[in-house]
Amino acid sequence: MDATVVYNIPHQQGLQVFIAIYFYLTGLSAGSFVISVVAYLLGKTEYKPLGKIGAFLAPILLVIAPILLITDLGKPMRFFYLFFNVNPTSPLTWGTFLLTIYPISCLIYLYYVLKGNQKMIKTFGIIGIPLAISVHGYTGFVLALAKFSPIWNNSLMPLLWLISAMVSGIGLVIFVAIVMEKVFSVSLAKFAGEMSTETSTGKMLAETAASSTGVMPLNEMLGGVGKYLAGFIIFDLFLVFSEILVLLTESEEAAALAASLLTGDYSFLFLGLEILLGALIPLFLLLHPRTSRSLAAQTVAAVLVLIGVMTMRYIVIIGGQSVPFN
């Protein structure tokens, strides 16, 4: 026998839109940092331009992110309490210190990238990778340890969060590389070189520089990175698939949530934006032999991936609170 709820009070959202955007930004930062380090550490000179872009993006994004966090507080002027009243069991406390250390390590890394000091790049790259993973991984635990919504409170969340961060990070680096070369006519080959100043040079210069330093043309380079991006998208899709499948059978509330994602209020955002536009179409563009080497297709794929991951953050944070739990 169904019971109709005649009266219940409205409850407040725990995490709001700013938090979703914040998670997105830390994901972008961590993702681009990891790419940067991989480009430098694997010694693949042809990916160095991307490595440099990543080194620039990581600290910039991480400066914006905490501003969002602080403005979201009920008492913004009290944010420094986080440093003095420490609760070691709270993931937010872990985040407080990670968010302090990580941008500093990013800036030191960027300094040595600009200096071109290979040894120090390696040192701070190796220090930075676990920091980058934890600075985004902790946000996964923020959700996994909160009991509000069944879509958060599961052990898949931190991994899903990290993989989608890699997806968005690679997407952003590809997008910025294309914009720099095509819109602002910055020669990436020169940008990656030992000279640290950003000089705008013509395409001719870029090509001569490319031939002299052995940097491959942009579309070839991005095609190679695109393969990695495709791999992460597939992994991400698999994680989302397993999450939804388990949600459907986990509990009554979880099933209601899964139904809202698949057929209800969030079906357009979830199936349309996140899965189709944000994952399947980029996957096709990156893997199909006719489009994988085309700059236009790579641009579209990068933008779609960025939109897709933001949608995914929004759906998990806001959509996760959209069905009644009490």
Added chain:
Amino acid sequence: MSKGEVRYGMVIDLRRCVGCHACSVACKSENDVPLGVFRSWVKQVEKGSYPNVRKHFLPSLCNHCEKPICVRNCPTTASYRREDGVVLIDYDKCIGCGYCIASCPYQVRFINPLRGTAEKCTFCQHRIDNGVVPSCVNTCNGRARVFGDLNDPNSEIAKLIATQPVQVLKADSGTEPRVYYINPDAGAMKGGYGPDSKVHLERGRNWSLSTTEKGRE
């Protein structure tokens, strides 16, 4: 629960609840709870069709859990659990991050729109410290709410729990709530919207009110 210590708890005997919402009103007035938010409320469900119809009620409040997730997750240690089991918030330490709202499986917490800090039922801490029962218990005209020391075998609440079948909400959350229900309805215990309640509101601060209302805190 070791012997000799005070452990406060509440039993809500739904055989005696008439759904008058007096506890919600008493709580609002006792604790000066702002408009739009509630520390204690009565959820109401309807079952069946005429002539076999019945309303069921579920008075809700903070469960003052033995293992509170809000306390575990609070980043500034503003949420804490007292020796006697009452879970409280230090309003001078709270930064209003909202993570405790996200952590609580019972959704009893909210950000006070005037103060900007998290808030919830305190078992009327100011009253029980002076030997008086909480306001909702005091006002309940059916005597459905019983408050007392769970560790004292002679207290009314301990006798009720010992002799009656009791239930807690969302026992699978592993929080060990200290608010027990006698005779709750399954339909009322599971999640549900009311007809005109959008369940999850954006929390925000009412900055225009905060200056004028500050003096009353």
